[in-house]
Amino acid sequence: MSEREHSLERIIRSRFFQTLLAAARMALGAMFVYAGVTKIIDPAGFAMSVYNYHLLPGWLVNITAIMLPWVEVAAGTSLVLGLWTQGGALITAGLLLVFTLALGFNLSRGLDIACGCFSTSASGEPITWWYLLRDSSLLGASLLVLFYEQGFLSLEHMVLTLRRRSQ
């Protein structure tokens, strides 16, 4: 291992970086649980939102609206608890990648996703740019958790430690 790789490895393994990652993991997870639950509460409203992206064929709209929030809640719960963390982080990274691409594509073709209207003023809406920025930062956080999280403050880690102690 080269000197540089060695110091990078030390930073990644440092308590400070691992605490940051644990905080990012829980915050990301909480966001996904919250986002999922609000969509589960109003399936018809969420179906309308999915439809307004004008990306899926009609027969896929409702299925997506029914299933997607539960995937978000599952991934979010996994991240909050630190259980099957890589799985949760992989799902959130995948979803955020899809969301970012869908948002960027609609922004570029002038579709206002709030109402599903094609509008020349849609790209002028700062909120859309904010969503784009938010989703891509969260995507970055998901990837960091996926690659570098070492189980600090995670349920998985606690269970392992307890088991080891009892042996």
Next chain:
Amino acid sequence: MIQRIRQGVVYAFCMVVAAVSLGAVFNIARPGGIPFIGDWSPKAVTQTHAGDLELIAIDEAFGLFAKENALFVDAREPGDFAGGHIPGSVNIPAEKAAEHLEEVRAMLKTGKTVIAYCYDVHCPLGADLVKDLMSRGVGPVKVMPEGWLGWMDRGYPYE
């Protein structure tokens, strides 16, 4: 790194299967569940947007327009309106209904048919505008679901 991703894929797969099954079961069991395959045809979407509002087909609207018996309200944003609209139409963005009540009342007083439209059949703004106007006691205003895009597709005049 590869090992972490591989492990992630296995976990993710199990979680997605579990979540999707739960979602399906919950949707069947809950009150207010939605059909798994929804009807998103133009007709159904119009029904969702407009509900009980009075609709007018685009060709009928054009017929009235040709006889100068129609007045149009464009419910899109000012930028879109500026880019082209049905001749003589007035721009009232859907969220600004309250500021234009007198204008609409004056249009209704002419005895001509007042018709609201948006971009196309997917756009709810025309219906939203009419609902807001009606809740403030201003009407009747009809909704033309095909909207600006339908008007252009048929090669009708615009300005």
